Amino acid sequence: MRHLLTAPLAAACWLALAGCATSPWESAYVGLRPLAGARVDTGEQVRVQQVPWERIEAMLKEQDAEVASSDVHPDQWSAEQKGESKAKMLRWLQVSGDAASIDVLGRSTFRTTDGVRPETEEGRGELVKLARKLGGDLVVWSSRSLGKSEKVVDRPVTSYRSGTISYVDRKGKVRTQSYSDSETTWVPTRVVADEMEFVAYFLDRRSEAR
Structure with missing residues (x-):
């Protein structure tokens, strides 16, 4: 997948792993806030919500069009341009609120034939745990079926x-x-198994208060 963060943020992302990952979400995490040295805040409330995959695809197409039509590289965009790009992304993710007060921390995306089930209590717990490590309070995830695959x-x-x-x-x-x-x-x-693609965005809506 291509611009899974906002276009200007994606250009600055790096892979951040904290030792041995405990979940596929953590193994695939890429973001502006690294996992190294992050602490788990077990008392923080984290919201987890799902959006249709069609919204993810539409968002990526829009981000591609933004980059293609720009005469400068996304990391050289003005603060206003970056803010507009992030606001559009948040609308696609169905996240309300002032875009200026919301930090996009990073994302995870991977394909698997294993039984990843973020809609269950156990699966949701994996997303919440990673969000707490990052200091986030919102996770937006989506998935799609890729059909049958051998493993x-x-x-x-x-x-x-x-x-x-x-x-x-x-x-x-x-x-x-x-x-x-x-x-x-x-x-x-x-054996033949169902292959799925997953993506999750980790957000912090409290930056304005800090």
Whole structure:
């Protein structure tokens, strides 16, 4: 995906990872506020909202058109131009309020065949946790289906053995004894799964108060 932040902000983004990521959202995070050294504020209220993917696509097309029609690079735009671009982006994300008082911290976007479910309580918790690390109070996410895709997973294959063995006891008599055992091996297996694309924007609506 291209301009997933506002056009001028996207030009300045860098990848920021804090050690081993605990979720795909954190692994894919790119933004103006890095994760390194961020603290988790467990008491902060974070709002999570979903928008239709069609709004994300329309926003990207508009941002592309803005950049293409500009005679200067987005990072050289005036404060007024940058503000207008951010205000348009926030409208597409269905975020109300004064654009000047809202910081766009960063975004995450990735494709996966794993069971990422931001609409569930557990999935929402992953977004809230990352937002708190960034000091944000709003997450806007969206997703779309990319159809079927192949992936390799490890599947257990268990083999069983049984039989009879003969042995001579202490008195010299031949005796028999039955046995059985099993062995499990994990074998890479190619399977077909649904592939999804996700995107989330992390915002801070409290910059005006600081």
